[in-house]
Amino acid sequence: MNPSPSTMGDIKLTYRFILLGIFSFMIFNLLFFQGTYHLAQGIYRVNDIWVLVHTFILGFLMMVVMGVMYQLIPVALLVSIYSNRLSKIQFWTYAVGVIGLLVGLWTVNTTWMAFFGTLTFTGVLLFVLNMLLSVKKLIQWNAMALIIVTAIFYLFNTVLFGLLLVLNYRFAWFPNIHDQLLYTHILFGIVGWLSSIIIGFSYKMAPMFSLAHGYSEKFSKWIYSGIQLGIILLVVGIFSHIPFFNWIGALFIVIGFVLFSYQMSEIMKHKMKSTLDIGFQVAVYAVYGSLFIIGLAIILYMFLGMSILLPFAYFFIMGWIGFSILGYLYKIVPFLYWTDKYSDKVGKEPVPMLKDLVSEKKGKIAFSLLFIGLIGNGLGIGLHFISFIWLSNTIYTLGAVYYGYLILRVFKA
């Protein structure tokens, strides 16, 4: 029933992913100061913003998500990880690939971009294989398993399109469709992969962290279908240049998000725990926040047109996706460390509770700083106000450093 420790992923490797992820998050904050000049002008297709985006996504988010998935897949789907040796190889291939890719993107060295892009792609491919071979042993499919496997499928396609982009810079194989490849790359990465993997794991984690029972999951099919159909229609729109498909595709994705927010509120209505831990609270607010961001973007679009794109993208990636992962990580790290360190001592000697491993109050301070910084940065980008972004990103960075410190301190408990 419960996977025994030997079938779980290698916990030390998960720690390594998390540590490198937190380190990248710190680097990202420094790079952000450098990137403000372009961001404030609404420019994003330049090398320093490429680096900024991929330091956050490949260096921080994906490190953390992959590391944690080696532990959560066995738990959520009751299967064992196919190979812990493969995951080690995967880690090094990916880590070296990402560092080289970032250097290549920074210096716009197309040979480096192509070489290390291929290595990063390979690192992700090994992860995808390890996951799919683990899930193959799944006995009973459910909504969550379907979403997770679909998200992994999009992860593969995201890095495949990323690879095509860097190869195109190096060899100019498909000059006519470069922009279409880029838009598809972004769509697959942000919606198909990251948003979906968060939604998928929420089905397990939200009820578990709130002790919710007896809520309805009747919309889970619609959430899934809405987002899938939306992605397909958008890809058709991107390649056919027929705006109708873009609109209808975006509409379906929005419906998926609306229903997912409803799903989350349904779980919250049935929770037995009256006060939720701060990390999980943040992840729940991120869900409602995603709706707010989308709603606001639709309204502002009618008045301001495409100029809202960049601040919207910032809020969507850093707000909805970033805060979901920052929040869950704050909750999951103590969880993993506790299991690693204390689980076989239960009933034999006094062991700490999870809440003893991490401070709620300090967490609140870190998340508040991050949140103030987030709002400030987004507004600053939207209003093209450089010195304002400098100020707000200073606040964000303070929050990030404090957050990183609090996470690392768990390992000292």
Add this chain to the structure above:
Amino acid sequence: MINVEKVREILRQVYDPELGLNVVDLGLIYDIQVTENNDVYVKMTLTTPGCPLHGSITAGAESAVKSIPDVKEVKVDLVWEPAWNPNMMTEEAKKQLGR
């Protein structure tokens, strides 16, 4: 003398680390039996299937019962039927969760 009450008492020392509540007050213990030769049988469930913390809870229950002097064999059965629901918690536990 080992009896059901004694086993229940010792199981109160086994906590769900996430909720900070013990397995007895959570209503996870479905049955306790003690034989004449001091073998102990415990039937229990968990709040959600497949949580890593929970794997340690059944093992913890076993260790706790084994720590009672004179206990011989201990068998802990993990069952999913009937499924746990919040009404199985004691009033004390509900209060601690803020309900």
